[in-house]
Amino acid sequence: MAEIKKMATRDGYGQGLIELGKTRDDIIVMDADLAAATKTGAFKKEFPENFYNCGIAEQNMMSIAAGVAATGKVVFASSFAMFAAGRAFEQVRNSIGYPHLPVNIGATHAGISVGEDGATHQCCEDIALMRTIPGMTIINPADAVEAKAATIAAAEIDGPVYLRFGRLAVPVINYDNYKFELGKGINLVDGTDVTIVATGLMVERALQAADILKEEGISARVINIHTIKPLDEEIILDAAKKTGAIVVAEEHSVIGGLGSAVCELLADKMPTPVKKVGVEDEFGTSGPALDLLEMFGLGSKDIVKKAKEVIAMK
Amino acid sequence: MDVQTKKQLKIAACKARMGVIEGTFNAKAGHPGGSLSICDVLAYLYFNEMNIDPANPTKADRDRFVLSKGHAAPALYPILSLRGFFDWSEIARLRKPHAMLQGHPSLKSTPGVDMSTGSLGQGVSTAVGMALSSKHFGDNYRVYTILGDGEIEEGQVWEAAMFAANKKLDNLVAYIDFNNLQIDGTVEEVNSPAPVDKKFEAFGWNVITIDAHDFDQIEAAYKAARECKGKPTAIIATSVKGKGVSFMENQVGWHGVAPNAEQAEQAMTELKAQLADLEA
Numbered sequence: 226m227a228e229i230k231k232m233a234t235r236d237g238y239g240q241g242l243i244e245l246g247k248t249r250d251d252i253i254v255m256d257a258d259l260a261a262a263t264k265t266g267a268f269k270k271e272f273p274e275n276f277y278n279c280g281i282a283e284q285n286m287m288s289i290a291a292g293v294a295a296t297g298k299v300v301f302a303s304s305f306a307m308f309a310a311g312r313a314f315e316q317v318r319n320s321i322g323y324p325h326l327p328v329n330i331g332a333t334h335a336g337i338s339v340g341e342d343g344a345t346h347q348c349c350e351d352i353a354l355m356r357t358i359p360g361m362t363i364i365n366p367a368d369a370v371e372a373k374a375a376t377i378a379a380a381e382i383d384g385p386v387y388l389r390f391g392r393l394a395v396p397v398i399n400y401d402n403y404k405f406e407l408g409k410g411i412n413l414v415d416g417t418d419v420t421i422v423a424t425g426l427m428v429e430r431a432l433q434a435a436d437i438l439k440e441e442g443i444s445a446r447v448i449n450i451h452t453i454k455p456l457d458e459e460i461i462l463d464a465a466k467k468t469g470a471i472v473v474a475e476e477h478s479v480i481g482g483l484g485s486a487v488c489e490l491l492a493d494k495m496p497t498p499v500k501k502v503g504v505e506d507e508f509g510t511s512g513p514a515l516d517l518l519e520m521f522g523l524g525s526k527d528i529v530k531k532a533k534e535v536i537a538m539k
Numbered sequence: 540m541d542v543q544t545k546k547q548l549k550i551a552a553c554k555a556r557m558g559v560i561e562g563t564f565n566a567k568a569g570h571p572g573g574s575l576s577i578c579d580v581l582a583y584l585y586f587n588e589m590n591i592d593p594a595n596p597t598k599a600d601r602d603r604f605v606l607s608k609g610h611a612a613p614a615l616y617p618i619l620s621l622r623g624f625f626d627w628s629e630i631a632r633l634r635k636p637h638a639m640l641q642g643h644p645s646l647k648s649t650p651g652v653d654m655s656t657g658s659l660g661q662g663v664s665t666a667v668g669m670a671l672s673s674k675h676f677g678d679n680y681r682v683y684t685i686l687g688d689g690e691i692e693e694g695q696v697w698e699a700a701m702f703a704a705n706k707k708l709d710n711l712v713a714y715i716d717f718n719n720l721q722i723d724g725t726v727e728e729v730n731s732p733a734p735v736d737k738k739f740e741a742f743g744w745n746v747i748t749i750d751a752h753d754f755d756q757i758e759a760a761y762k763a764a765r766e767c768k769g770k771p772t773a774i775i776a777t778s779v780k781g782k783g784v785s786f787m788e789n790q791v792g793w794h795g796v797a798p799n800a801e802q803a804e805q806a807m808t809e810l811k812a813q814l815a816d817l818e819a
Contacts, residue, residue: 251676275675277671277706282701285664285667288699289699291664291665292605292666292671294668295603296668296669296678315658316661319655319661320655320665325647
């Protein structure tokens with residue numbers, strides 16, 4: 226068996242930016258003194274003229290990006306998720322969201338897998354924050370291939386986009402001929418007893434969970450939701466109808482993220498038992514990323530456990 | 540400035556002040572004081588300074604304007620209407636649900652508005668972004684913004700100031716409306732940003748201090764800004780909050796309160812008399 230390739234989604238972001246730089250000259254990429262970490266530095270290396278460092282001033286950067294977008298140019302603004310969505314929330318809402326300007330926010334180091342930096346930098350609230358802004362598109366890629374494709378696609382979206390990337394190298398599950406379709410969930414595994422709706426690095430863990438469940442005689446469907454907003458309602462309603470039980474798995478707080486979005490949809494249109502795998506209502510801690518994912522209940526075994534619980538609720 | 544131009548600008552500013560009263564009175568809400576203090580500079584920018592085309596409000600090479608002190612929208616709207624962006628009848632619908640003229644400027648709602656503003660400190664950064672885009676892509680348009688004196692208590696203003704100087708955005712002019720009053724009191728009482736001129740100088744800006752209600756000084760300042768290379772320009776303008784309406788002038792209470800029928804009538808009587816004098 227071939228060795229599994231691992232790569233962080235932020236690296237896919239950097240690759241996507243470089244592809245955009247090759248094909249268009251109306252692009253500006255901005256960062257707030259984190260270019261090496263967010264991987265906008267990769268773009269800067271290739272296209273230094275089109276890169277601007279805003280310094281450690283994320284709020285100013287978001288509003289500047291809004292100004293650039295208002296002049297009809299393509300703009301990406303990057304920082305860690307904590308500062309892009311958290312610190313600059315109101316700039317994103319008022320300077321970008323309200324005028325519906327096509328600013329692409331490249332937010333890296335999302336979730337608990339930031340690791341050793343600890344709770345101040347482990348943003349598990351960003352999806353919740355961004356979801357409340359009318360007209361915001363939210364994309365949370367599962368691997369570097371999807372991240373690259375989503376970055377390229379984001380440049381064409383007529384409105385604000387929040388791209389969520391991770392620091393940790395994660396297994397690449399998509400093929401090179403992968404096609405990104407905005408707002409379309411991807412059915413990765415067919416199943417009849419339960420559906421695991423996963424996003425980001427939890428997709429690969431959902432696939433592992435489905436394998437474990439299969440060995441135990443449980444047939445689990447797996448769906449990758451890369452676009453959290455607008456949500457692919459059709460595929461989730463189909464899964465609810467056909468399997469009658471849903472587990473949502475995300476590296477985000479159980480409050481306000483994809484799990485909440487799925488529950489909102491199902492409560493309204495097709496009441497169905499749902500269990501959430503996510504970070505409970507607590508702050509993170511310093512530690513190795515892979516250990517933290519297990520400690521905070523984001524392992525494949527946690528998905529398996531919740532799957533059995535939700536099946537029992539049917 | 541020649542006599543005829545100055546007369547026309549004074550007439551436009553006076554009509555804008557009448558629009559401020561008409562708008563806020565009908566809305567029963569709004570910010571008349573800080574709107575009245577910027578009518579002169581708005582008249583100058585829209586009738587004498589900026590390259591704009593009301594028939595094509597989004598033309599690519601137009602100069603941009605951002606009202607960073609977005610609560611002064613009641614002054615911007617009459618000026619836009621006088622300049623031909625939309626009919627004056629919209630003024631009476633200020634702040635009504637889904638009206639063209641929202642409580643604070645809205646890019647998506649109003650022809651001629653280049654950026655949605657209202658949350659203080661953000662508008663100036665968006666203006667910086669436009670100026671950066673103009674320079675970067677060689678589009679050569681200029682960008683104008685107006686800030687309030689209370690607004691510059693926002694830290695983001697100084698983030699924007701630092702960036703604009705660092706990137707040598709000499710196509711950007713920030714006008715600071717220094718009427719010395721904010722909601723809770725005088726600027727000194729609340730949290731003084733003074734010395735504002737020295738702060739902008741220290742941030743690397745070309746600084747010009749003027750009387751906000753003197754068109755010769757306004758013109759000289761914007762001409763000097765055009766000639767300054769390598770630095771953005773800050774025009775610090777000492778103004779009178781409530782300018783033009785006797786009982787509103789320099790009164791902190793007129794920040795965010797609309798005139799009632801009697802007050803509106805008195806204000807309109809005063810402004811009509813000023814207009815008659817100007818047109819005589």
